[in-house]
Amino acid sequence: MRLGSINGLRFKQLKLVILAFFMLFLLWKWEKGTYYDSGILQPDPLVLTRPANSKFVDQHTSSEEDFPSADPLPQSVVKVEKQITGASPPLTVVGYSIDDADEIEMPPLEKKECNYRNGKWVSDNRRPLYSGFGCKQWLSESWSCRLTQRTDFAYEKFRWQPEACEMPEFEASKFLRRMQDKTIAYVGDSLGRQMFQSMMCMVTAGKQMPDVEDVGAEYGFVLAPGAKRPDGWAYRFPSTNTTILYHWSSTLCDLEPLNPSDRATSYAMHLDRPPAFLKNNLHRFHVLILNTGHHWNRGKLRANKWEMYLGGAPNNNRNIAVIWKAKNFTIHSVVKWLDAQLPHHPQLKVFYRSISPRHFFNGDWNTGGRCDNTNPLAKGSGIHLNHSEDTDAEGAVRGTRIKLLDVTALSRLRDEGHISRYSIKATLGVQDCLHWCLPGVPDTWNEILAAQL
Known part of the structure; x- marks a missing residue:
């Protein structure tokens, strides 16, 4: 009976160790940015805001020069589309109480090149x-x-x-x-x-x-x-x-x-x-x-x-x-x-x-x-x-x-x-x-x- 109790205890400990390892694995994957919804957090890059059904022929004319016959730019219509290109790093949440907010010195925003x-x-x-x-x-x-x-x-x-x-x-x-x-x-x-x-x-x-x-x-x-x-x-x-x-x-x-x-x-x-x-x-x-x-x-x-x-x-x-x-x-x-x-x-x-x-x-x-x-x-x-x-x-x-x-x-x-x-x-x-x-x-x-x- 005592042996059974010991074995049961060891089994529970083993389950706890396995569970701890699993939680650590999930936490590691979260840090890597794998387990959140990229469709929600990923920004929506607009390539060019143009109606998808517009016909756009990009050619050339001039009132002061001879008319050329070729267009150096691709003749393509760029559609507005949502692109999910992969997960971004997880958002960092800084928590503080309302009472202490005035006393907290927020880190300066990183200056972004224009x-x-x-x-x-x-x-x-x-x-x-x-x-x-x-x-x-x-x-x-x-x-x-x-x-x-x-x-x-x-x-x-x-x-x-x-x-x-x-x-x-x-x-x-x-x-x-x-x-x-x-x-x-x-x-x-x-x-x-x-x-x-x-x-x-x-x-x-x-x-x-x-x-x-x-x-x-x-x-x-x-x-x-x-x-x-x-x-x-x-x-x-x-x-x-x-x-x-x-x-x-x-x-x-x-x-x-x-x-x-x-x-x-x-x-x-x-x-x-x-x-x-x-x-x-x-x-x-x-x-x-x-x-x-x-x-x-x-x-x-x-x-x-x-x-x-x-x-x-x-x-x-x-x-x-x-x-x-x-x-x-x-x-x-x-x-x-x-x-x-x-x-x-x-x-x-x-x-x-x-x-x-x-x-x-x-x-x-x-x-x-x-x-x-x-x-x-x-x-x-x-x-x-x-x-x-x-x-x-x-x-x-x-x-x-x-x-x-x-x-x-x-x-x-x-x-x-x-x-x-x-x-x-x-x-x-x-x-x-x-x-x-x-x-x-x-x-x-x-x-x-x-x-x-």
Whole structure:
């Protein structure tokens, strides 16, 4: 009888030990984040707030340039979807009594770096930052939608609110003081020129500034015989000795005439060389903003008589000859070159601006495609992405000191902000769904730039 009692006691002890081990195992698994409902605790990342049934064709048109035939961005409709990607670490609960709460010093919140890519568009009646009627000194007529027959201007009344931080208000006088004795250079295609004109309007509040000096000749910006416009513009604000300039380089690679004495000559398009303008003037810049993308198609190459060169000779690498790979190769090449130059120019900050999206609905630029929606944010107001939509640009700057000015996704929500059918120089039946009305979306690009300087 006594033996049975002893055995029973040992059996109970054994059960308690096993139960203790099991509880320890459950506690360990809880710490690992396995046994809670990830569907409840996991945040709901929105890739892009767009109706799942919308048809989105992302193509290109322009009232001032030849129409390209290819789109460098994927032509995909991104659906709003809930993604459960795995369990997050368990939430830590700090308990304290109400009576003692005032005496408890809470730990400071960890400062989170501002992610300008993610956020939402919010209505702001203080916008725009300048008048489309007034900024005639710097703004092209064809981009000033206030001078056209357009009657809706709701697109001017929005600002970008980044996620988890406040973007400082742009103040022209404060910005010029910060940029005292500095030169800001935009180098790229016509979307880069829109950004340049936007900045000129922003720092002058769209007002006439007769004291601003035209210093384009110092940078070789002179109108060549037979040209529609010079290769760039440069203006200096004497009060702060601030220079803002733009140089046209639609592909960010060096172009060299094959026969300089022949005006109809073809051009060597050196994919592995930065534009000569950059090499000759880099030491003069303090802020440099680059962009390219919309000129990379066969139509542009044929129209401009550009021939791909690599290593100083015609390109024989069939892999690089594929147009999107040639673009990607060139972007990586110029970024790598700039990154190598930065130690020699400690005053310089370089930004690569991601590609500006094109909005064509129900066709292409030459097949009746339209972007005449006037309802702001019809596709949603906010985005949350863990990577850029411009993967070429993001990949090029990764691991370098060049910063990505990522504007692609936030601009994609603003299809109502394009020039559309209202351009002064528009062709009948063709809408400009590439360029933006100014004031408009490019002002936000400059605000994000200014916030990061």
